[in-house]
Amino acid sequence: MRGLSRKALAEVEERFNAVAATADLGSLAEQLFAVADLLDREHGLRRNLSDPARPAEQKADVVRALLAGKVGDTALEVTVAAVRARWSGAGDLPDTLERVGVMAAAAEAESAGRIDDVEDELFRFGRILAANPELRRALSDPAIPSERKRDLLAALLDGKAAPSTLRLVTQLVVHPRGRSLETSLEEYGWIVARIRERLVGVVRSAVPLGEEQKQRLAAWLRVTYGREVHLNVEVDPKVLGGFSVKIGDDYIDTTIAGRIEDVRRRLAG
Structure with missing residues (x-):
């Protein structure tokens, strides 16, 4: 673009x-x-x-x-x-x-924990098409009704691939938008790979973060983890001040509530 x-x-x-x-x-x-x-x-x-x-x-x-x-x-x-x-x-x-x-x-x-499956299944479906010219022709032929193509894909993939894979392959077969199946599979596979490589961070803050704050936090996390981190921000007045970030099993807590709880634990110990 x-x-x-x-x-x-x-x-x-x-x-x-x-x-x-x-x-x-x-x-x-x-x-x-x-x-x-x-x-x-x-x-x-x-x-x-x-x-x-x-x-x-x-x-x-x-x-x-x-x-x-x-x-x-x-x-x-x-x-x-x-x-x-x-x-x-x-x-x-x-x-x-x-x-x-x-x-x-x-x-x-x-x-659903199946994004690796989807990436692999899109790649393998491309290999199946390359090895089966008749299947490729059937799925590419504009004279064959969309419902017949859907039924064929369901027979091939339903229960054998992730639901998201069937959803994506059905879309690119029924609505090719002027592209070859191979091109569409490559494009879809690239987008799936991009999502798979992205980390998701859940941020809890007492007040909404401004756009500049989110960009600075995302940039710091990108440097820290070496990957893009998408931030989902949750406003929670109970944190009192500061913010916390949870990425997978990692937890970064700069909240006032977190510091108070840390002091309590130390006093109790």
Whole structure:
């Protein structure tokens, strides 16, 4: 993506990360895919919603009127963030919604402890296609109805692969968006790998952290762990002051409540 679209993509991903934690991630993935597919089909709508000359709030109102009651609140919020952003090209809008749909499916697998499986299964499915030209032709043939392709994929993968893998492979087969299956598998695999390599930190603070504070904390954690760390911030007045960060089994506590508890333990000892 070029200039404006790179910035817009970062904004949409940031909004997705902020709101996705409490969502049904599988449903969120399906809904974001559905919106991307809608914008692929409706060229006029896609042009209007990605037009940088149109007021952002006007485009947001169009999306709310169009999608309210048809997708969940989280999918709607992510889509509104996408149409409010400024894009270099109209096609970058559905591309980004598809991308965050893949992120949702990857996060679904991560929460189930199966993200390594999904990454491996996407790679192995690509090898299966390379070794079976007839299967590849059947899944790529636009004359074959989508339901037949879904049934074929279910027979191949249901119960044999992670649900997120079946979800992703079904999306790229039924809605190839002008790409080859091999290209789509590589793109999806790259996004899943990116999520797999990301650490998630849960921050508890007495007050909401400002954007600059979050960026400084994320930068420090990135240097400390040598990997990107996505922060989920929880406001909890009981911490009194300061903040705590939990990353996996690691716990960093700078809260006043934590210091008081430490003093109590020492006195008790």
